[in-house]
Amino acid sequence: AQSVTQLGSHVSVSEGALVLLRCNYSSSVPPYLFWYVQYPNQGLQLLLKYTSAATLVKGINGFEAEFKKSETSFHLTKPSAHMSDAAEYFCAVIPSGYSTLTFGKGTMLLVSP
Amino acid sequence: DTEVTQTPKHLVMGMTNKKSLKCEQHMGHRAMYWYKQKAKKPPELMFVYSYEKLSINESVPSRFSPECPNSSLLNLHLHALQPEDSALYLCASSRGGPSYEQYFGPGTRLTVT
Helix, strand or coil: CCCEEEECCEEEEECCCCEEEEEEECCCCCCEEEEEEECCCCCEEEEEEECCCCCEEECHHHCEEEEEHHHCEEEEEECCCCHHHCEEEEEEEECCCCCCCEECCCEEEEEEC | CCCEEEECCEEEECCCCEEEEEEEECCCCCEEEEEEECCCCCCEEEEEEECCEEEEECCCCCCEEEEEEECCEEEEEEECCCHHHCEEEEEEEECCCCCCCCEECCCEEEEEC
């Protein structure tokens, strides 16, 4: 079954530093890819999605992700971290031929002053 | 409006109780989902309704019974739950195709005593 792997269960950055959260998918056919954020005791909020229209996808709150087929990656970045970015981030995939989301294990982003 | 609402926000129930979780969306979405999320884990798919018909049941125990009264509403009926069923229950909706993102509600925090 196709899946996504998120490297690092926790990532720590200082406020103002670059945020890089890694996600690799296992698929020979490009799937549909998504990044979601979850703040404590809340539901999931969609940050951005890749559906083959463009390899660089811009999302909300200054986040963006680049789809790299050669590396089977869809890493999430933000140039400058803010304290309010501290949350759990999930990469998710809808494999080709399917219609349901498969989530990665999540990465907790910690932002220090 | 991209809002999915869920009630109640919190629910505490005994193992012999019967209760229901409710989910509502007014985005005209034709697919609705129930997920279960344990602490520090990604959401796990439980049920999918497509055009008001149950299309996916991920081998969920019969003490969980979903219902889709109309295209805007989704219920999850609970009966004779176990303490290990305590979790955050998330509802989501989407247009239904694989390229369409899912919008999540804030969840119901369920505690089974």
